[in-house]
Amino acid sequence: MTNALLDPQDVKPVVISFNSELALLLHGFGDIARPLDETASLLDEVVHHQISQLILLAYDVAVKRQSSHIGQEEFIYLLRKNKTKLRRLLNCLYLKAIKKSFAGALDTDALPGQENEAQKKLSSCKKFLELIDNTGEYECVYENLGEDLISHRRTFMAYKSSETLDDPDYTNFAKCRQFSFTKHMGRFQQWFAQTLDSIPIRPSKFGWELLAYFAHETAAEIIECSLIVQKEQDGVCNPHCSLHSAYSESASPELQQDSLVMRSALKPAHIFEVLRRFVDRPKPGLVFSRARATTLASEMVMDSMNTPVVCIL
Numbered sequence: 001m002t003n004a005l006l007d008p009q010d011v012k013p014v015v016i017s018f019n020s021e022l023a024l025l026l027h028g029f030g031d032i033a034r035p036l037d038e039t040a041s042l043l044d045e046v047v048h049h050q051i052s053q054l055i056l057l058a059y060d061v062a063v064k065r066q067s068s069h070i071g072q073e074e075f076i077y078l079l080r081k082n083k084t085k086l087r088r089l090l091n092c093l094y095l096k097a098i099k100k101s102f103a104g105a106l107d108t109d110a111l112p113g114q115e116n117e118a119q120k121k122l123s124s125c126k127k128f129l130e131l132i133d134n135t136g137e138y139e140c141v142y143e144n145l146g147e148d149l150i151s152h153r154r155t156f157m158a159y160k161s162s163e164t165l166d167d168p169d170y171t172n173f174a175k176c177r178q179f180s181f182t183k184h185m186g187r188f189q190q191w192f193a194q195t196l197d198s199i200p201i202r203p204s205k206f207g208w209e210l211l212a213y214f215a216h217e218t219a220a221e222i223i224e225c226s227l228i229v230q231k232e233q234d235g236v237c238n239p240h241c242s243l244h245s246a247y248s249e250s251a252s253p254e255l256q257q258d259s260l261v262m263r264s265a266l267k268p269a270h271i272f273e274v275l276r277r278f279v280d281r282p283k284p285g286l287v288f289s290r291a292r293a294t295t296l297a298s299e300m301v302m303d304s305m306n307t308p309v310v311c312i313l
Helices: 019-028 037-065 072-079 083-105 117-132 149-162 167-177 181-191 205-233 253-258 268-279 298-302
Strands: none
Touching (some): 037 205, 083 117, 083 149, 181 205
């Protein structure tokens, strides 16, 4: 029996996706225990599209800086207009540095007073932020790190959501909450192979860690905003509440209480509605509601020319 040689054109490329992992995130951030497959598939497509656009934006900044790689400087520059998200990024690095320092205290071979890798990453971010801070407006961002009200709100909602779970369901819920793209870094990098083929430079190791962070935050923000849209349609939440104000450090008690109401599964339509609202963002001072927005086709929502990069808005 002869083995026929395969034509390279007949070989199907390996399709990388995070559908199953994003289904975990959907449940971890408030969806039902078994999210719809089509919702997870759409979220996978949206997150991939968003981070691909973020890579291209960071590449443009790297070219202007004449940098040989895409690193933390590019992402901090892109985040400079959103102090809340910039501070949350630094807080994440700060908590990792604290965790590493505790682990280092137990290491007898570690030199006292020596910065660990996480502390060096945080220091490099702070130095660049100080470098571009000509007016002192970013002092509130990198000073007194440690408090993250959005993470506190998420933790509170997770606690309330898990109060009535039995042991098997709680174990599954905890697994969903622990998902991180960083734990799948090899596959995460392959996920953006096509995007990287279009640019001559690559993200640094720290740059990839930040991209994994942004992918997680993008998914989390879209899921949380989709839950708000779902509550609006069910008549539970105030339809005049802005998704942007809801995703802030000062979420209202009404939103927190409404999040605990039993709900059905998130549908792709909820995600499309969130993206449509991000596309049709209001001008400052205008109410962000369904009534004032125009209807956009789903194809336009997914178009890179129309969809903003959510994680740096």
